[in-house]
Amino acid sequence: MPEFGEQIPIGGGRLEFIRDPQRGISTRISGTGETFRAIYQLAVRQDGEILGAVPVGGLRTAPPPPPPLTVFIQSDLQGMWGRRCPSCGSYFRTDHILGPTYCPYCSVVNDDMTFVTDAQKRYAKAFVDAALTAFHGTENVSIDLTNVTDATLEWQYSEEQQQFHFKCVDQSCYAETDILGEYGWCPRCGRSNARRVIETRLKANEEKLERTDREVTDRHLRGAEWELINNVAFSTFEPLGNHLRTRLMLFPATAKRRNDLANLSFQRIVSSVDALERWFDIDVLGDMEESERRFVNLMMQRRHIVTHNAGRVDQDYLDRSGDSSCRLNQRIRIRSAEAKRLLPLVRKMCANLLSGFEAIT
Numbered sequence: 269m270p271e272f273g274e275q276i277p278i279g280g281g282r283l284e285f286i287r288d289p290q291r292g293i294s295t296r297i298s299g300t301g302e303t304f305r306a307i308y309q310l311a312v313r314q315d316g317e318i319l320g321a322v323p324v325g326g327l328r329t330a331p332p333p334p335p336p337l338t339v340f341i342q343s344d345l346q347g348m349w350g351r352r353c354p355s356c357g358s359y360f361r362t363d364h365i366l367g368p369t370y371c372p373y374c375s376v377v378n379d380d381m382t383f384v385t386d387a388q389k390r391y392a393k394a395f396v397d398a399a400l401t402a403f404h405g406t407e408n409v410s411i412d413l414t415n416v417t418d419a420t421l422e423w424q425y426s427e428e429q430q431q432f433h434f435k436c437v438d439q440s441c442y443a444e445t446d447i448l449g450e451y452g453w454c455p456r457c458g459r460s461n462a463r464r465v466i467e468t469r470l471k472a473n474e475e476k477l478e479r480t481d482r483e484v485t486d487r488h489l490r491g492a493e494w495e496l497i498n499n500v501a502f503s504t505f506e507p508l509g510n511h512l513r514t515r516l517m518l519f520p521a522t523a524k525r526r527n528d529l530a531n532l533s534f535q536r537i538v539s540s541v542d543a544l545e546r547w548f549d550i551d552v553l554g555d556m557e558e559s560e561r562r563f564v565n566l567m568m569q570r571r572h573i574v575t576h577n578a579g580r581v582d583q584d585y586l587d588r589s590g591d592s593s594c595r596l597n598q599r600i601r602i603r604s605a606e607a608k609r610l611l612p613l614v615r616k617m618c619a620n621l622l623s624g625f626e627a628i629t
């Protein structure tokens with residue numbers, strides 16, 4: 269997975285330690301223009317070891333002497349900082365920097381200090397070294413931030429287009445986060461952003477169906493669109509399942525169960541749905557009649573045959589789908605009525621999956 273870069277604003281900035289006979293040494297960051305919005309403070313020992321973040325109002329308990337220095341880390345223009353998860357090693361950006369932090373990818377919670385990136389550690393060390401030079405010397409000290417921050421790729425942002433921004437929907441949280449991919453856990457409260465993401469995806473497919481029905485008249489073109497819509501319908505379910513699995517993996521379980529869960533394929537809807545009900549009491553097909561369940565299976569088998577056999581019926585399809593309307597080697601067609609019937613059922617399945625997951629406490 270490509271990394272996206274550390275976006276700490278540094279262009280042409282200078283960090284200065286200015287000696288003043290009356291007031292001691294003061295710090296100034298200059299020349300960065302309007303490139304950052306906020307700072308957060310780290311207490312850093314003289315050897316560069318980071319002791320902790322300094323909350324508003326200062327540290328509650330004084331660390332052992334010598335007193336640590338306070339290092340300022342600038343945010344990006346969105347007021348966010350880079351973080352690296354100590355559990356899975358993945359990188360993200362967020363405005364949640366103080367207190368326990370959930371990884372948006374693996375959902376494991378750790379102390380905020382363990383998320384400090386290598387680049388931030390290097391910066392803190394350079395900051396402390398410069399401050400000590402100013403303290404022990406007789407001159408002002410000024411360092412070009414480019415020199416301490418620009419040396420590695422981590423500091424450049426090259427994969428910007430792959431970043432997905434989300435704001436937590438919880439009224440008392442509202443943490444903001446940038447991740448790769450769409451599904452994520454809020455770093456502050458640990459809630460999933462899945463409801464909003466799945467709604468966007470389902471809606472896009474439903475709108476595509478309406479648009480095709482309204483605007484496309486050519487029979488072949490319409491047929492190709494129904495196949496595409498059928499395909500997308502099923503591929504919305506899989507990433508949602510994969511995302512929720514990251515949290516389910518953290519529940520107490522036997523080694524075998526955890527292994528089975530890790531290997532569960534949400535592409536095979538029938539077997540994954542069955543496992544979710546047995547293991548977690550999540551009823552994905554809840555409120556669906558037997559005929560609707562059979563229909564979902566039929567459409568899923570058609571998706572499979574369209575994707576893997578150019579739409580030509582094989583024996584496996586006949587065995588699994590129970591479709592008596594076509595023969596071996598016939599080219600199957602998906603009709604508009606079938607696509608229209610399927611989408612609300614897929615919407616229901618996604619809603620059931622989410623509700624079932626959220627009901628686990």
Ligand SMILES: [Zn+2]
Nearest residue numbers: 353356371374
């Ligand atoms: Zn992680």
Ligand SMILES: [Zn+2]
Nearest residue numbers: 436441454457
């Ligand atoms: Zn939150």
